[in-house]
Amino acid sequence: MILVADSGSSKTDWMGYFNGETIKFNTQGINPYFLNEQDISRIILKNEVIAPLADEVKEIYFFGAGCSSPDKHEVVSNGLSAVFANAFISVEHDLLGSVYATCGDSEGLNCILGTGSNICYFDGKKIHDGHHGLGYVLGDEGSGTFFGKKVLLSYLYKKLPADLEAEFKKTFTVEKEQIITNVYQKPFPNIYLASFSRFLANNREHPFIYEILKKGFQEFVDTNVKDYPNYKTVPCHFVGSIAYYYQDVLKTVLEENEITVGKILQKPIEDLYNFILQKEGVVKQGF
DSSP states (O other): OEEEEEEOSSEEEEEEEETTEEEEEEEEOOOTTTOOHHHHHHHHHTOTTTGGGGGGOOEEEEEETTOOSHHHHHHHHHHHHTTOTTOEEEEEEHHHHHHHHHTTTSOEEEEEESSSEEEEEEOSSOEEOOSOOOHHHHOOTTSHHHHHHHHHHHHHTTOSOHHHHHHHHHHOOOOHHHHHHHHHTSSOHHHHHHGGGHHHHHTTTSHHHHHHHHHHHHHHHHHTGGGSTTTTTSOEEEESHHHHHTHHHHHHHHHHTTOOEEEEESOOHHHHHHHHHHHTTOOOTTO
């Protein structure tokens, strides 16, 4: 059995190839910056789909947020190994997973716009390291966390138009002290901040919200995409719920900056799964 996983901070999407059949399931996000080895093992063992099949798994290809350094690789690998004792385990950064899903074997820029944000250039064979992916405190331009923070700050600073302020109060029952506690004292502040980004989806036609989205995507382009000299000559792909659900605004910004739009995927897991099986020479039945 082969398992392929794509993990963000909020959720992990899994697909597996077992006895000629494809299985799908989800778990909590597995990010080694927020979880230790024991936490990761517990998350897997709680899943009713995969836990009973753990001994059958022979290969795992895990692509996750926060897995950019050897020590973080080890945290995830050890957490998985404790459950999947018979499996070869490969742990890579989620950027590589999204590159495989979007670029495949071709040249291009690959961007992640989900809970967090990141970008890389893929020359068709390898990723060229940039200096992005600074996380929700220093970076994450154009991400769910970024937009959630923008909405929240607009509310706290009394910058929301009256109609949006009334709508915000109906949608979220939060006070300043509660917000401060969640951001500065409780775990997963990035996910908490990103939860406010759904307010944009419900009010996306409002000029104030549209302007937040457009400025946020432009900031992502200016800070990240334009950092690559060839940004106008290669396709620019996107993965993540923010890119997918607001792709009309995103495409407008990209076109205004003369950037060629490539794939825009809500989730990379299916394209990634197919790429891995092809790469490993697995012939799927019934496809």
